[in-house]
Amino acid sequence: MSFSKINFWIEGDISTTRIVSRLLNDVSGEGNCDTRLLSTVGWSSLVSGVNIFCRSCDPRYAWLPTYLREHGIPYAYYLDDNFWKITGSGELARYYKSAEVVMSLDAFVENASFVITHNKTFAEFINRRFPDVKCELLPVPFDTSLIRKIAKKLAVKPARDAVVGYAGGYKEEEFALLQEVVEQLGKERPEIRFEFIGGVSDELRSLNNVQWFPGFSDYSQFLEFKMARNWSVGLAPLMESQFNASKTNNKFREYGGCGISAIYSNTTPYVECVVSERSGLLVDNNVADWVEAIKRLVDNPQLRETIKEESFKYVELNHSHESIIPAWREALDRISHDSERLMSSRIRFNYVKHFHLSGMSRVAKRMEGATATSIYGFVLKGKLKSLLNRAPVRKLIKAFAFVALIAAGLYLLKAGIM
Missing domain, CATH: 3.40.50.2000 (Glycogen Phosphorylase B;)
Known part of the structure; x- marks a missing residue:
């Protein structure tokens, strides 16, 4: 087994996520599967182990799959429901039918190293919709x-x-x-x-x-x-x-x-x-x-x-977990990455995420392509601006400038007298 930790990213706590999380704990070794909400995603976690995104399609994170692919973070995508063909008129059905959710779902599937599913009919549907996407038909768990x-x-x-x-x-x-x-x-x-x-x-x-x-x-x-x-x-x-x-x-x-x-x-x-x-x-x-x-x-x-x-x-x-763990380990062993672990990579990701979630996608895209020097400059500029905007700091600077002005005047006065 080439991996020691699994990051299991979920959008909410439902029966499916609990079932799969229990299995992944056994696949990776007890305590080595970290189940986290997608809203908490961060660079340090992403580079710490194998990543699996479960049923993720929140439109606010539609940018994430492409970003991960471009920065060397492969992932598996877990999907056990055909949301493209969901039926009904309830709130849940309306959500998954919305164009922005479908677009986000497409992005997570298209950029995955492979899609984990359990149903041959569903795998064939995914392959027709995304000919270049690989599906792993893994056995579904029951503990x-x-x-x-x-x-x-x-x-x-x-x-x-x-x-x-x-x-x-x-x-x-x-x-x-x-x-x-x-x-x-x-x-x-x-x-x-x-x-x-x-x-x-x-x-x-x-x-x-x-x-x-x-x-x-x-x-x-x-x-x-x-x-x-x-x-x-x-x-x-x-x-x-x-x-x-x-x-x-x-x-x-x-x-x-x-x-x-x-x-x-x-x-x-x-x-x-x-x-x-x-x-x-x-x-x-x-x-x-x-x-x-x-x-x-x-x-x-x-x-x-x-x-x-x-x-x-x-x-x-x-x-049973005992019977299907080998197949899951073999599949997850194929996910390897050569990701950036530089401080600038972590800072860049945090700012890109912040700007995307704030509705400032253009700024986020500029940050994605920024050099390390530009990122540090951006951070220092922001810190300095924040510091100057604090009232006590402004007063301190004004007082320092006033004292410096008086000192300079006294120096010039003394120099003139002499």
Whole structure:
């Protein structure tokens, strides 16, 4: 392993960044992955290790990818969602659809040494959009060692009445489907209860057979709570779209890793990993099929046990940290850089960042091409100007000038008398 430290740059603390950060800590050695907000990016950190930017596309940093390439700082770019094809009309969708965000996203992808993704369909999309960009299809992580620690803490509970669960964010189309499913089962099988962790619609939450729990900011607490609910069945509906076809099999990893038998939409990315009747049930996206699949799994404990065992085996073999660390290390070993470590490089970067974030892009671009002498001159000029603008300093200079003037007058007077 040619690197000793990883800088993992994120725009916000979300489940994806927590999952990948846990893996990178194991890839680099405990404590050698520094997860930082993009807003804190600085030259000293950038030159201290291998850099990975995660889902970065903040328009305020659209200048950064080109700057890094021109100054000898290669980086990997991590992307697990096809933001170019995002659907919906919510605030998040509107953000990623905006022209300036797309432009920034393009810049981060185009200037990366390679793009890390997990989905072949998505990698092919990126290569069509950016023919010169290399994609690394690396296995997506799931920390099974964390699951074992949680399992030791949880007391074995007796089987509950049938409880069907969903854990994840709100999805408009998927929740419209689930609402009809839950309503129908409320009439046909009122003993079946439904629980939602995180996302839920107002309509679902108002149903008598539904209980809702808020999401968690701590990923390990989220997994522990989900396992403690002791669900009979987990749900993973996903509508067909170009955006969804680029996703990872996150629900399968979590349900399988947590020992929950689950039902999945018969779409990518689940058709690539779920063997129906063995490691899960694959069903088409219609109410009748989902209702029948839930009833079947609730009523068949032997099938549930088979799915639990097979899905956990698959997750451990293909997604555990122990099994995928070699592939990640091999990829990150290929990132090497010959970056400038001069004091002037650090000062230049700080000023370029400051001017870009202040909306003074023209000044920032002039600073990018400035010589070391010009940079030091600029800094000294700024320091002197700041010093002179301080009221006490101005008074001191005026007093010194007054004393000097009197001294000069006395000297001349004495010289004239003599």
